[in-house]
Amino acid sequence: MKTAVQLLQMYLESIQNPRAAAALFAEKGAIEIPYLQSLGIKPRAEGPGEIEQFISSLLAKVPTFAFKRVRFLIDTPDQAFAEYDVEAQVPATGRIYRQSYAGRLVAHEGKILLLRESMDTLAAANAFAPLN
Template sequence: MKNATQLLSAYLESIRNPRAAAELFADDGVLELPYLKSLGIDGRAQGPEQIEGFIASLLAKVPDFEFRNTRFLIETPEQAFGEYEVEALVPSTGKIYRQMYAGRLVARDGKIALLRESLDTVAAANAFAPSDDGH
């Protein structure tokens, strides 16, 4: 059975495969990015099916999305907290999406019960907003 740190690592490593990432979550597990609401995006998905769809929609917008430079700050069997980065092209705008995520994962019975991530919404808005020249 995987502990919280192993689950967070597995999630980060499998982000480019929505089904594999979603299968790490419990049937009632939640992926939550509450700060996305300020951008008009529902940042909550519950259950593997919704989570798979959420990740797939992200990859459709940012095909090269991939986490790197993971640093764990808290590691217990039931909880992990880490920071991880993304740097990828947003094809619709031609801009680079640079982001530092902070994630808190709660594990239950070898599955993800909750993964709550925070991010810089200004950086996200800038990367996804069209430029004045139309990109």
């Protein structure tokens, strides 16, 4: 059975394949990014179908989105915490999206039950805001 760290590593590595990334989640599994609400984006996706759509919509806006420089700080069989970065161009604005995420993953029976991420909304707003 996959541990929380293994699941988080697999999720981060498969972000370019929304179906594969979403398949790591339990039927009632969820991804939450609470700070997205301040940007007018639904902050929670639940179940593999919604999660796949969420990731697909992200990749439509940032096709080269990929996580790098992963640093695991907590590693237990059912919980993991890591920091990871993204640096990718946003085609609609031509700007580079530079972001550091902090993610806490809760695993249950070899699937992701919850992945809650935090991020810098100012960095997101600067990269995605329409050009003036």
